[in-house]
Amino acid sequence: MLSYNSLRIVCPFRALLHPNWLMTNRQSVNKTVTCSAHCVSPSFPKKNTWQRQNNLKPTGNERKLQYLTYAASSPRNYCTGQFKLNCWNCKQPLDQTPAFFCLTCKAVQPPEEDTSLFIIMDCDYKFSLDTHKLQKRYLHLQRSLHPDNFSQKSVEEQEYSESYSALVNKAYHTLLKPLSRGLYMLELKGMVIEEGTDSGADPEFLMELMEINEALDEVKTPEEANKIGQHTKGKLAVLTEEIDAALLKGELPSAKALLAQMKYFANIEEKVKEKLSEFM
């Protein structure tokens, strides 16, 4: 897959042709190395040309050529947010955000970096998300974006459909569950739950968690496991409401603490499921 190839060569000629490349912040571009001019054709080679061009070694004693990543995707990947994006195929402007397909030539587009998952899934940016709408959107998008639809299309379109389809999967699964949704919303505001011990944790709360875990460990019947499962579900429902309220008010530290509590109970819920499957 050329997008993830480890061959990139940028030469002075190309810098002149595509000044945008110099402006990008993409890490992959920062890693490029200029090669000596004679080993690269001055015309802008298409992606396929690069693939076929095996003999890229310089002649003579020049062995300085470094093979690094070549992102042969369209110039649109190097545009900053202020630039209007164009279709990689027909060069027409893409007037939508997010743009899944070009309105002119119908080619599938690569996903834009850093687009909010809420925007991709066309959901309101709030914690109390409509999961039915989310699921409908997910199925609708995958019907058109799934790579199976592109098996007869060009390599570019196959790659872009793979990337977009994977991103839509990620967006769906992140936004589906309250815990991952809440954590993502915090992440958008620059807040993460740090790894390591929570020194501010309430000892009584930790004790309660211990007791629930120990009880779950000792259950002998599915009914006992279910009872703990119901209790946990109740806790999760209450936490969901509290997190929604906190996020609506913009009380991020409270939301963070509540999401941490939710994580513990989500783990217990997982263990209840495992326990119940053991009984089967």
Next chain:
Amino acid sequence: MAGTVAKTCLSPLALLTRRLSAPEFITQCCYHKKVVDHYENPRNVGTLDKNSKNVGTGLVGAPACGDVMKLQIEVDDHGKIVDARFKTFGCGSAIASSSLATEWVKGKSVDEALTIKNTDIAKELCLPPVKLHCSMLAEDAIKAALADYRRKQQDDQQEAVRASV
């Protein structure tokens, strides 16, 4: 009981060993054997009487991964840790870290136990970078248990002073 505590970590451990198949991990010492040993044969799983004045209880949680760890120590009249127990609900690395921690604190004085560092635990178990926070949790659990014991001793001494007045 030990088996059920250990079983909680099976799937994360499978993930761990899959990560380990990447070439960069092959050169590491046989960490997964040690972790596996601790979770298949955990040492000192159990509970001590938390109301006893000789018992310090440390209860810690890691919110990012949802792990909970309890570590208890029993200290004799000479300030030496004679027994230790743990209960951990979390991944294999967390269980192994706390199991190892209880092994190490036994026989140490309260002051010596304070010197146990998470880096020593991680090194002994050859934990990968992504699991270093588990060893940190174990170190924090030891410190919490020692702090609880110290607090109880101080409360005891204050009571004795008040009684003698």
